[in-house]
Amino acid sequence: MQVKETLNDGLKRGYQFTLPAAELAATVDAKLKEAQPEVEMKGFRKGKVPLAMLKKQFGPRVMGDAMQEAIDGALREHLEKSGDRPAAQPKVEMDNGDDWKEGDDIVVNVSYEALPEIPQVDLGKLSLERLTVPAEEAAINEALENLAKSAQDFSDRRKGSKAKDGDQVVIDFKGFVDGEAFEGGEAEDYPLVLGSNSFIPGFEDQLVGVKADDEIKVEVKFPEEYGAEHLAGKDAVFECKVKAVKAPKPAEVDDELAKKFGSDDLEALKKQISERLEQEYAGAARAVLKRSLLDQLDEQVKFELPESLVEAETDQIAHQLWHEEHPDEHGHDHGKIEATDEHKKLAERRVRLGLLLAEIGQKAEVTVTDQEMTQAVMQAARQYPGQERAFFEFIQQNQAAQQQLRAPIFEDKVVDHIAENAKVTEKKISKEELEKAVESLDQL
Known part of the structure; x- marks a missing residue:
């Protein structure tokens, strides 16, 4: 040879x-x-x-x-x-x-x-700030109030009262298109909360001000993208009879409310809410720390990048952003999408950080366990109810799909490894300060 x-x-x-x-x-x-x-x-x-x-x-x-x-x-x-x-x-x-x-x-x-030689990084020189946010009493009370609203009941208004936004009206209705009743357009004793937007746009608005025993014709137009094709874009008339008008009655914030949501008493529910809030805060704070970590690595470590990887990533970014700007376009017959300098800059950052994190993870012997992969597959499968078995089989037979699930797990474990070796200081902040820090994160 x-x-x-x-x-x-x-x-x-x-x-x-x-x-x-x-x-x-x-x-x-x-x-x-x-x-x-x-x-x-x-x-x-x-x-x-x-x-x-x-x-x-x-x-x-x-x-x-x-x-x-x-x-x-x-x-x-x-x-x-x-x-x-x-x-x-x-x-x-x-x-x-x-x-x-x-x-x-x-x-x-x-x-x-060829992949480039990746410079070695002194992780101990990275300075990171871990934000911590306690679950404040106001946030817990706000969550309790929202739970009480979701568990609210309705009680009859006095006779002759007009329905207001937020009230519940109990109605019989029958729908007609082109003078003909259509399948699925009829119900009796239907409890409809005005303002819930659970019916066709414009339907609920026309019931504001009705009283018990009123009969009213509601005229609406089905949306163009309505699920039933034979009704999409059609004008419709609903003959409605109002049988009751009820006012919302929020549930009391007490032990009974707690039991409705699976807790033994109110104090146990508060503790549960506190833990959930702090878990949410910790997730948001981790995103801020990770962004700071990646920014520092991107700034400190420079090396030549394979043009083929940058070009592929640039095209992918341009394609993804184009579809985000054109949500109604679901196909791929839209012709070539021209990438911009901004797309290329973002692609270079992603490729550089991807190669760097892979190198750090490899040297640190970071691996994704079978248990972690199984959990990731099960979590992804929840997005396809009723098709879980087919999804599992697809993942088993598709190496690329497995890599898509493995990559973010590996990256998060590498980030944890870097944070463990960096200089990390704790900073206690408020919920509002955390929200501002999260809002400051851009799409990089």
């Missing part, structure tokens, strides 16, 4: 491998001889088929396998000797593929971008 360097420019590498025809032929003969004892062919006993006949019938296929094995082996040996780590799958092309015939040497051109 002869190897000749054809390109060495920054991280770009190019090599020409020459595989001698004699070595290839010897490999083919060896494979055929190995298979010969098991081959059966009409007119010959098992294992007695002449090598020349085997070569005539199976030679081209075995030659193809031998060529692929030789190329793979040569590339593997080259990477082991050079120490290069390709940023992506190397590009392999036969230089003489169109004119090649048996008996010729095989000339292969190999090109790739």
